[in-house]
Amino acid sequence: MKIRIGTRGSKLALAQANYVLEKLKERFPENDYELVVIQTTGDLDQNRPLDALGSKGIFTDEIEKALLSGEIQLAVHSMKDMPDTLKDGLIFADPWDREDARDVLVLNDAESLEDLPKGANIATGSKRRSYQLLALRPDINIFPIRGNIDTRIRKLREGLPDGTKLDGIVLAAAGLKRLGLESEISQYINISDMIPAPAQGTLAIELKADNEELLKMVNSFSDEVIRNITYLERGFLKKIGGDCHLPIGAYASVTDTGYELRALFGTEDGSKMATTLVSGEKATEELIDKAVRDIKRQLEE
The missing domain is CATH 3.40.190.10 (Periplasmic binding protein-like II)
Known part of the structure; x- marks a missing residue:
């Protein structure tokens, strides 16, 4: 064949x-x-x-x-x-099997998000990353960025085309690891602080x-575990009705008692954001529905 x-x-x-x-x-x-x-x-x-x-x-x-x-x-x-x-x-x-699903910071001088100076310039092309980053550090400035991984790292080192100097960029750990660029990672961002995109990695x-x-x-x-994890994350994406204009995150994992689904959804401008954490014995549509209901309830409050 x-x-x-x-x-x-x-x-x-x-x-x-x-x-x-x-x-x-x-x-x-x-x-x-x-x-x-x-x-x-x-x-x-x-x-x-x-x-x-x-x-x-x-x-x-x-x-x-x-x-x-x-x-x-x-x-x-x-x-x-x-x-x-x-x-x-x-x-x-x-x-x-998926690669590391976390988001990471690649920084010029600082060693972590906490070490960044007030008003630091961080670039990302993702609203999901932008709004979660601002929730952690409301003082930083977010700039859009495009291009492949090499291009983004070059823009970090050299600055944006308009002359803006960057302090850091946010990327997916999976991409850097698949390219053998793990040494570029300054900080892995905890899943609880930045929920990844559905099926990231x-x-x-x-x-x-x-x-x-x-x-x-x-x-x-x-195998069954990766099928279930992907089903939960992609199922949330489909049920919540999101597209690339909206901040959406979902991360499923195996626990001692079954499965856990952590999810994020918000408005396009980031004025309303909601997160949830649900768990169940099995990776079912009911678990996805539970996450969607909780998100919608929060956004309607």
């Missing part, structure tokens, strides 16, 4: 796609594998803020068209960048719904 794996062209996207390719090649060496780099709308427009570009499909539309046409057989994405509903004819394979492996043989191969790398 010839398996072409579609991916964006950034270092992180290539690292993730190569990881999937090598895992498949190791377990199923009888197949031929090839990486296919596909440019997306989001890659071509690096200037406007993400929320000004529209839906999350800006990083996936061209890749999904290649899947549907048969140009590629698999696509590898970051699950946190994926919309809650896929195009007709496409499905996700079961998720594999988890790869989304997408394929045509009727490709049963390939689906079986890819699903062989999954």
